[in-house]
Amino acid sequence: MSQGHHQGFWTKYIFSTDHKMVARQFLLLALGMAVFGGFYAFLIRWQMAFPNQPAPFFGPVTPDKYNVIITMHGTIMLFFVGMPLLNAFPSNFLVPLMIGARDMAFPRLNMASFWMTVVAAILLMSSFFVPGGPAAAGWTGYAPLSASSEYTGVKIGAVLWLLSLAFVFISSSLGGINYLVTVVTMRAKGMSYSRIPLTVWFLLAAAFTFFLAAGPVLAGAFMLLMDNVFGTGFFLPFKGGEPLLWQHLFWFFGHPEVYVLFFPTLGFCLDIIAVFARKPIFGKKLIIGSTIAAIALSFVVWAHHMFVTGMNPTLVTPFAITTILISVPFAIIYVCMFMSLKGGSIRLEPPMIWVLGFLATFLVGGLTGIFLGAAGADIYLHATYFVIAHFHYTFFPSVFFGGYAAINYWYPKMFGRMLNKTAAILHFVLTFIFFNCTFWPLFIVGMGGMVRRIADPSFYPQFAIFSHLNVFATISAMCLISSQTIFLWNFFYSMKNGKKAELNPYESNTLEWLAQSPPPHGNWGPKLPVVTGDPYEYSQPGEASDWKSQSSYKGDAIHG
Amino acid sequence: MAAKAGTKKIKEITENKMEPAKLGILLFIAAEMMFFAGLISAFLVFRFSPAPWPPEGQPRLPIAVTAVNTALLILSAFTFYKALELLRKGKKGMYLLLLVTTFLLGIQFLIIQGNEWMKMVQFGLSIHANPYGGFFYGLVGLHGIHVFGGVLALLWVLVRSLMGAYNAQKNLGVDICRTYWFFVVGLWPILFGLIYL
Ligand SMILES: [Cu+2]
Numbered sequence: 131m132s133q134g135h136h137q138g139f140w141t142k143y144i145f146s147t148d149h150k151m152v153a154r155q156f157l158l159l160a161l162g163m164a165v166f167g168g169f170y171a172f173l174i175r176w177q178m179a180f181p182n183q184p185a186p187f188f189g190p191v192t193p194d195k196y197n198v199i200i201t202m203h204g205t206i207m208l209f210f211v212g213m214p215l216l217n218a219f220p221s222n223f224l225v226p227l228m229i230g231a232r233d234m235a236f237p238r239l240n241m242a243s244f245w246m247t248v249v250a251a252i253l254l255m256s257s258f259f260v261p262g263g264p265a266a267a268g269w270t271g272y273a274p275l276s277a278s279s280e281y282t283g284v285k286i287g288a289v290l291w292l293l294s295l296a297f298v299f300i301s302s303s304l305g306g307i308n309y310l311v312t313v314v315t316m317r318a319k320g321m322s323y324s325r326i327p328l329t330v331w332f333l334l335a336a337a338f339t340f341f342l343a344a345g346p347v348l349a350g351a352f353m354l355l356m357d358n359v360f361g362t363g364f365f366l367p368f369k370g371g372e373p374l375l376w377q378h379l380f381w382f383f384g385h386p387e388v389y390v391l392f393f394p395t396l397g398f399c400l401d402i403i404a405v406f407a408r409k410p411i412f413g414k415k416l417i418i419g420s421t422i423a424a425i426a427l428s429f430v431v432w433a434h435h436m437f438v439t440g441m442n443p444t445l446v447t448p449f450a451i452t453t454i455l456i457s458v459p460f461a462i463i464y465v466c467m468f469m470s471l472k473g474g475s476i477r478l479e480p481p482m483i484w485v486l487g488f489l490a491t492f493l494v495g496g497l498t499g500i501f502l503g504a505a506g507a508d509i510y511l512h513a514t515y516f517v518i519a520h521f522h523y524t525f526f527p528s529v530f531f532g533g534y535a536a537i538n539y540w541y542p543k544m545f546g547r548m549l550n551k552t553a554a555i556l557h558f559v560l561t562f563i564f565f566n567c568t569f570w571p572l573f574i575v576g577m578g579g580m581v582r583r584i585a586d587p588s589f590y591p592q593f594a595i596f597s598h599l600n601v602f603a604t605i606s607a608m609c610l611i612s613s614q615t616i617f618l619w620n621f622f623y624s625m626k627n628g629k630k631a632e633l634n635p636y637e638s639n640t641l642e643w644l645a646q647s648p649p650p651h652g653n654w655g656p657k658l659p660v661v662t663g664d665p666y667e668y669s670q671p672g673e674a675s676d677w678k679s680q681s682s683y684k685g686d687a688i689h690g
Numbered sequence: 691m692a693a694k695a696g697t698k699k700i701k702e703i704t705e706n707k708m709e710p711a712k713l714g715i716l717l718f719i720a721a722e723m724m725f726f727a728g729l730i731s732a733f734l735v736f737r738f739s740p741a742p743w744p745p746e747g748q749p750r751l752p753i754a755v756t757a758v759n760t761a762l763l764i765l766s767a768f769t770f771y772k773a774l775e776l777l778r779k780g781k782k783g784m785y786l787l788l789l790v791t792t793f794l795l796g797i798q799f800l801i802i803q804g805n806e807w808m809k810m811v812q813f814g815l816s817i818h819a820n821p822y823g824g825f826f827y828g829l830v831g832l833h834g835i836h837v838f839g840g841v842l843a844l845l846w847v848l849v850r851s852l853m854g855a856y857n858a859q860k861n862l863g864v865d866i867c868r869t870y871w872f873f874v875v876g877l878w879p880i881l882f883g884l885i886y887l
Binding site: 231235236303304307308310311312314315316317318319320321322341342343344345346347348349350352353356360361362363364369370371372375379382658 | 704705706707708709710713714717718720721722723724725726727728729731732735736739741745817818819820821823824828832
């Protein structure tokens with residue numbers, strides 16, 4: 131097969147159907163949007179620590195601006211940073227390479243799903259330039275605030291926000307269908323389901339969960355759009371509407387969405403643990419079974435976000451029970467991870483350090499979630515900063531620790547060069563310290579009773595006792611955000627100037643390491659690899675080396 | 691392109707036992723079903739709430755005309771089903787005849803629905819008075835858009851058939867269009883039963 135064809139600039143870099151280019155596009159989109167999301171995080175923290183003093187690079191954070199900022203921070207971080215970074219980017223880059231395929235099942239659909247996300251991002255950011263400004267009803271868009279312009283003064287912005295979400299949801303669903311079809315129909319010979327690496331399993335679990343959960347919230351978004359455009363009043367009480375219905379539709383999606391942003395990280399962690407502990411994964415079947423149980427349960431826990439809404443109290447108990455139950459499969463997966471580490475010959479390279487950091491920080495997020503799942507404790511804690519601290523202890527480790535672990539691990543394959551190791555470790559140490567310094571105090575502030583979603587804490591004299599903790603958290607947050615420049619420098623500098631990477635620098639078993647770095651268009655030479663082994667055959671007794679690739683494929687016939 | 695050559699021109703040795711496009715359309719329909727499940731459950735919340743349904747002073751919906759229209763739409767699923775079966779047996783003439791019938795039935799469903807919709811607007815079924823009108827226009831409209839999409843797909847298949855693209859062995863495009871059409875047709879009686887009856 132001839133690989134020597136010429137691709138023009140437009141088909142190679144812009145409207146590319148190559149899964150690796152689409153992956154890089156999604157990664158750059160996520161990093162670009164993270165700059166905005168991080169800036170809004172800074173503004174929120176600034177206002178909490180130094181209320182009503184003009185923020186640097188911005189000015190005073192007035193209540194109307196504060197509402198816009200929290201809405202945009204949440205929307206951007208979840209749908210334009212988390213999902214591209216943990217779902218679209220790794221699924222595109224890794225799924226075909228790890229199963230031994232040449233590309234996605236539907237390459238053009240893949241390209242379309244990237245450009246739909248770009249349109250979504252443009253719709254969202256353009257809302258800053260319309261009369262009334264962007265949506266301001268929070269990232270959860272609670273009705274009736276979001277259903278009528280008389281509450282927030284926002285009309286066009288709310289419509290743009292809904293359209294943007296619709297685009298991003300449809301694009302992610304189509305992407306998910308693409309990954310699922312690719313794995314079912316395009317595995318190389320010998321790549322049976324039991325030989326698929328866990329990264330691919332978890333990316334599929336996330337895609338599957340997303341496209342089942344997205345439908346109902348899209349339905350809700352459609353109704354909210356009709357409320358805003360035609361005044362239908364589905365969610366407006368004075369027209370006979372049901373504002374709580376929006377919360378049901380939203381959280382039916384919202385809880386599974388948490389796992390969409392968590393499963394991929396579990397996959398990266400497990401694969402990285404196997405490679406850097408030089409051990410097979412403990413309880414692989416148990417892990418897959420637990421994941422299936424968690425997906426099923428994730429669709430029947432949603433009302434734990436609504437204990438304080440005045441919903442029917444008889445419904446509270448079943449939802450509290452399912453919520454406590456869902457921690458069981460994750461506890462099993464966690465134990466399997468620790469058992470996989472136990473007795474390994476651990477290599478403390480940057481990807482492994484990020485994984486260990488993830489395990490430590492996410493544990494705090496997981497354990498504090500039990501307090502919020504128990505209805506009695508939740509009624510006290512729900513409206514406080516405890517919830518903010520809790521979900522940042524889940525999302526931040528998952529999206530950023532997991533995302534950085536993946537970028538550090540697969541960077542050599544993506545760009546053919548190594549990241550600077552000293553900078554990578556420094557980036558980890560600073561991120562780990564400042565992340566904990568930012569969010570740990572918020573648990574204390576929240577348990578003390580400081581409520582969230584307030585634009586001006588100085589308005590409540592009883593919160594003055596928390597001001598030193600708030601200032602500490604804010605300064606830590608500023609350091610946390612600044613530390614990310616080390617990563618950005620490393621990422622872009624190493625692309626051109628990093629040390630040349632070997633084909634398989636970590637002595638890993640999975641197929642992607644047999645391809646060239648970076649892999650050429652079509653990934654493999656004239657013949658596809660034939661898979662002969664399990665991905666986790668490390669340190670097998672009686673073997674000369676402590677690893678054994680999944681295939682004896684030799685890349686020598688490739689000419690890029 | 692290498693990727694194209696890999697997947698289409700040269701049959702490479704893989705673990706594949708399934709047609710990608712066929713699986714793709716099934717997953718797409720599953721996602722669509724979740725979308726309509728969300729809308730229908732929202733509708734049920736209103737339908738079975740203590741408040742009167744339909745609310746006072748709202749015009750009656752045209753049950754008789756829509757029932758006939760429903761029957762014709764279901765008929766179109768049968769004609770499409772039969773069409774592909776005939777194509778697989780190599781009877782191209784009968785296939786084309788039934789495909790055109792399906793296409794025309796789809797179009798006439800849209801015309802009657804659109805006509806009824808206009809009448810409801812004239813009778814004063816308001817979209818913004820309360821959720822009753824909102825659900826009528828929203829659900830019927832969304833289904834209409836899906837039928838319209840199906841009709842466009844049918845037109846595409848029809849044109850390709852006239853160009854001789856399909857035969858007894860090679861008919862994946864027809865198959866996929868038919869699967870989607872079954873979904874669109876199967877959804878309607880549920881919506882009809884819930885909204886009209
Ligand atoms: Cu939840």
